[in-house]
Amino acid sequence: MQDEPTPIELTKSVADFLRNDIAPLIYGHQAFKLRVAINILDLVTRQLTREEGSDAAEVERLRALLGMDGSVTDLNRTLAERIAKGEVDLATPGLAEHLWQTTMDKLAVDQPNYASYKRELSRSG
Amino acid sequence: MIEAELSRSVARWCEGATGVTGAAKLSGGASQETWRFDIVHPDEPIGAILRRSPKGYGAAPTRAAGLGAEAQLMQLAYEAGVPSPRVMHVLTPDDDLGTGFIMQRVEGETIARKILRDDEFAAARPRLARQIGGVLAKLHGLPRDKLPELRSRSATEEISEFERDYRSLDWPKPVFELALRWLRDHDPGPSAETTLVHGDFRNGNLIIGADGLRAVLDWELAHLGDPMEDLGWVCVNSWRFGEIDKPVGGFGSRQELFAGYEAAGRKVDPSRVKFWEVMGTLRWGIMCGGMMQRFREGPDHSMERAMIGRRASETEIDLLRLLAPRGS
Numbered sequence: 114m115q116d117e118p119t120p121i122e123l124t125k126s127v128a129d130f131l132r133n134d135i136a137p138l139i140y141g142h143q144a145f146k147l148r149v150a151i152n153i154l155d156l157v158t159r160q161l162t163r164e165e166g167s168d169a170a171e172v173e174r175l176r177a178l179l180g181m182d183g184s185v186t187d188l189n190r191t192l193a194e195r196i197a198k199g200e201v202d203l204a205t206p207g208l209a210e211h212l213w214q215t216t217m218d219k220l221a222v223d224q225p226n227y228a229s230y231k232r233e234l235s236r237s238g
Numbered sequence: 239m240i241e242a243e244l245s246r247s248v249a250r251w252c253e254g255a256t257g258v259t260g261a262a263k264l265s266g267g268a269s270q271e272t273w274r275f276d277i278v279h280p281d282e283p284i285g286a287i288l289r290r291s292p293k294g295y296g297a298a299p300t301r302a303a304g305l306g307a308e309a310q311l312m313q314l315a316y317e318a319g320v321p322s323p324r325v326m327h328v329l330t331p332d333d334d335l336g337t338g339f340i341m342q343r344v345e346g347e348t349i350a351r352k353i354l355r356d357d358e359f360a361a362a363r364p365r366l367a368r369q370i371g372g373v374l375a376k377l378h379g380l381p382r383d384k385l386p387e388l389r390s391r392s393a394t395e396e397i398s399e400f401e402r403d404y405r406s407l408d409w410p411k412p413v414f415e416l417a418l419r420w421l422r423d424h425d426p427g428p429s430a431e432t433t434l435v436h437g438d439f440r441n442g443n444l445i446i447g448a449d450g451l452r453a454v455l456d457w458e459l460a461h462l463g464d465p466m467e468d469l470g471w472v473c474v475n476s477w478r479f480g481e482i483d484k485p486v487g488g489f490g491s492r493q494e495l496f497a498g499y500e501a502a503g504r505k506v507d508p509s510r511v512k513f514w515e516v517m518g519t520l521r522w523g524i525m526c527g528g529m530m531q532r533f534r535e536g537p538d539h540s541m542e543r544a545m546i547g548r549r550a551s552e553t554e555i556d557l558l559r560l561l562a563p564r565g566s
Binding site: 150199216228 | 418
């Protein structure tokens with residue numbers, strides 16, 4: 114087992130340092146690039162926080178849908194192939210719910226401020 | 239220094255011009271650049287824009303119409319009353335500037351977030367969706383026999399091309415597969431009429447002023463095809479910048495867009511527009527994947543490119559909202 118603090122705590126400390134101490138000192142194109150860098154660190158922090166749980170739930174749903182076992186990558190590949198072949202579609206019980214949940218979990222990491230995501234979040238909550 | 243070549247060039251074709259000042263590169267990759275500069279003239283300075291492929295970069299990407307065709311289209315559009323910059327000069331080998339053209343600079347804003355939020359554009363915003371409809375109708379009405387040679391793509395060919403692009407990424411995405419199936423199942427077939435299609439008519443390529451739409455830019459992806467493609471593309475959620483209940487670029491409704499289009503004497507086919515909106519959403523998603531691939535394989539290992547790769551999931555939620563909406 115690796116030692117502490119955790120990667121989540123470490124990336125968050127770097128992002129907070131850049132945001133609070135460095136960003137006010139930087140202007141112009143470098144300030145834009147700094148914002149992108151901070152956004153990346155924030156995204157990584159969200160992913161490290163949420164990935165384990167959302168991947169585990171995704172694998173559970175994929176197992177039930179596909180009737181097979183595998184890694185989250187392999188199962189996604191198989192699902193994509195079955196949709197491409199027309200063996201699975203929106204009439205397949207559970208598919209729409211699975212895609213919605215998976216996509217919501219992705220947006221929670223990638224772009225929690227995206228307007229479509231916020232709209233759908235308020236719908237389910 | 240580019241100003242020396244530009245000064246020699248303008249002296250030849252712009253009467254009274256004595257030189258240029260303030261040349262600055264606005265954007266550009268290796269094969270296409272955009273520069274702004276001012277022509278020094280006894281009456282008053284003339285704002286200008288150069289679009290060019292530098293010397294040694296002749297070949298345009300496969301989908302691009304080419305700078306020669308772009309110049310011709312902008313000129314035609316300008317003459318037909320489509321808000322468009324006036325083309326002042328098409329480069330020749332004597333200019334020693336590569337291939338491309340010089341156009342008059344149109345002042346205004348292209349940054350969508352400003353156009354959608356700043357007070358300066360408050361009066362223009364409610365009118366834009368309808369105005370865009372009218373402009374697209376004029377653009378689609380440009381006479382075929384005057385157009386330069388352009389690629390022609392049916393919806394069916396376009397689906398196949400995007401599918402090939404997507405497969406080449408080796409990036410399995412169940413939502414993209416679902417969208418590809420939907421597009422195949424809803425392929426509207428050849429359109430009743432084949433017209434000029436701008437191909438990238440959206441926020442970012444439109445110069446807006448307090449008075450409304452002032453110029454349509456970036457004719458790089460112009461081609462012949464289904465005119466409904468442009469109406470669908472301008473409605474893709476990615477260009478609404480948060481104003482998701484105003485489908486036309488975050489400005490207004492489809493009804494206003496369609497009304498402006500039909501008032502200018504052309505017919506709208508809403509189901510074809512929906513097809514092209516789904517196609518456009520997937521197209522942008524696959525483009526995000528292309529950015530990710532180029533980020534990985536270099537040479538542009540930039541953070542911005544990496545983050546655009548992560549924006550593919552935005553198109554996934556938008557595709558689900560279009561194809562599998564949850565109970566409202």
